[in-house]
């Protein structure tokens with residue numbers, strides 16, 4: 001399986017992604033995980049592949065006035081990732097396995113696409129990325145990557161190919177957060193808490209009722225983390 005894994009990683013970087021990680025889906029059986037499980041989408045699931053790109057900084061610098069530009073830039077990042085994921089899905093299937101592409105939160109399908117009752121996706125890309133060794137969580141409830149902090153966009157492939165997976169090596173919550181908490185202070189919806197949890201409904205209601213469906217992004221803009229060695 002090392003050959004397929006290497007081929008996937010090489011293809012992903014050649015196609016323009018900034019990071020890629022692979023998770024063993026057994027992480028979704030852990031007690032600390034409270035979201036939906038990708039195994040409920042693909043019962044034969046063996047690997048979750050996370051792909052990510054950095055989001056251009058100009059889209060954050062121009063917030064909050066540039067919300068339309070920010071939202072459009074996020075969708076462009078999602079579209080870029082979707083094309084790469086499609087190529088990788090075809091590559092996996094050329095090796096005799098199955099693959100499907102999970103929708104990102106904030107895609108044109110709608111922000112809370114999967115589960116309207118809990119406002120949760122089909123599974124947490126961020127939790128998968130953490131277990132793939134791609135970063136850890138910030139108080140803004142987002143993945144903090146080493147190179148780009150939370151200013152990233154991700155998508156995921158589900159496959160029955162038993163790929164070589166990464167491991168989580170960092171503490172679950174980023175250690176820089178305890179001396180910062182800026183994202184909690186700036187959140188206009190009071191959706192973030194000092195315990196690292198999020199009131200999803202407050203964030204969703206703010207973006208849909210106040211912003212007409214445009215994204216907010218202030219908890220990402222304010223975050224000072226990037227180019228960090230943890």
Ligand code: SF4
Pocket residue numbers: 138139140141174176177178180181182183184219222223224225
């Ligand atoms: S803004 Fe501060 S507290 Fe929030 S995620 Fe970034 S470093 Fe952590």
Ligand code: SF4
Pocket residue numbers: 186187188189190191192202203204206216217218219220
């Ligand atoms: S996107 Fe905006 S409303 Fe939602 S948690 Fe971040 S700062 Fe708060």
